[in-house]
Amino acid sequence: MGTHFAVCDMVVDLGKQRTSYQGEESVKHQIYLRWQIPAERVEWKDGDGNQKEGPAVIGKTYTLSLGEKANLRKDLQAWRGKSFTEEELRGFDVAKLLGVPATLTVTHTEKNGRTYTNVASLGGIPKGMDKPSAENGVTLYDNDNAGTFENLPKWLREKITAQIDPGKVEDEGAGPRPFADDDLDDDVPF
Template sequence: MAIMATDTGGGGDFSPVPPGTHFAVCDQVVDLGKQKSEFQGEVKVQHKVYIRWQIPAERVEWEHDGKKHEGPAVIGKTYTLSLSDKANLRKDLQAWRSKPFTPDELRGFDIAKLLGAPATITITHTEKDGKTYANVASLGSIPKGMPKPEAEGELLIYDADNMGTFDKLSKRMQERIRAQIVDTGKTEAGDPDAWRSGGEDLDDDIPF
């Protein structure tokens, strides 16, 4: 999914993150709950999560509440919350950590571990209706011996156990959370049992 760099919660227009491979760090993990989507006439309801990265070497400026701010460019990607063989989340996470999941991890992996984890992130651009969109094409690990980027500001997770962070998310992200589909017909966070569970400790060279 294409996510423009304007998804920071600030006011103003940003240029999309430049194409190429960048050093990045995960700063947000958001449980979007069950979302309805339609593709080629088929309607699906799937549990979605949003993962966002900062790219410290790329700087942006914006104005919010009459004050000017400066910080790292950001970009995110929405995934179906699944670690099945063909799932994009599984493919990207295994490339990110340069290691396949163990059978135990596949039974339940806590994606909150991604917060603060460094990565290399490859960005591509697409054009639509006269606008340029930046896309997360692939992820990888930081090469050994290279400095690991650190997140600027607060690391944010939103899920059933961390609903107090809702007001810190961008307005667009809040709208997506409110749009989730639940059995009661009300807006609620996703099932925490589907969202997180234990996993074995990983090697020091693995980012999560």
């Protein structure tokens, strides 16, 4: 819990996923963003039973939309410290988030006897502060980077495999492209 300096180390295109909100089912194109928190250390055992140590990680799933009410847009604007212009919104490249430092506010919620850790808010790193870097590299997964699939955690691989219509990653029309090549203003982190 609390506020942490972090760095985005994973951007994953989850494809079209079934979602439920207030009893209504729908299909949404989703992405998953993950951050490393270098100051928080954790230990775990790898698949071979070897003890490992590294930065804590936390992620958040978003609908791939930059509409005015979209959570992704709200979080990105808080992270970058300014609103998007219409030009910046067109074809925004979520892959540009990889390696970008952030300030995360992390909370815990209780549900059905379990404790969940959540990213409550995002912000930029204050000027003059050391910017963390990704210790274990960064990971981009989409149809063009399918070779990284086996490096993803099992639960993400299962979610991607279960996507709706995996051959058509992008909706026609409005919304950001999952991974574009457009350049943005160099004065903001992305």
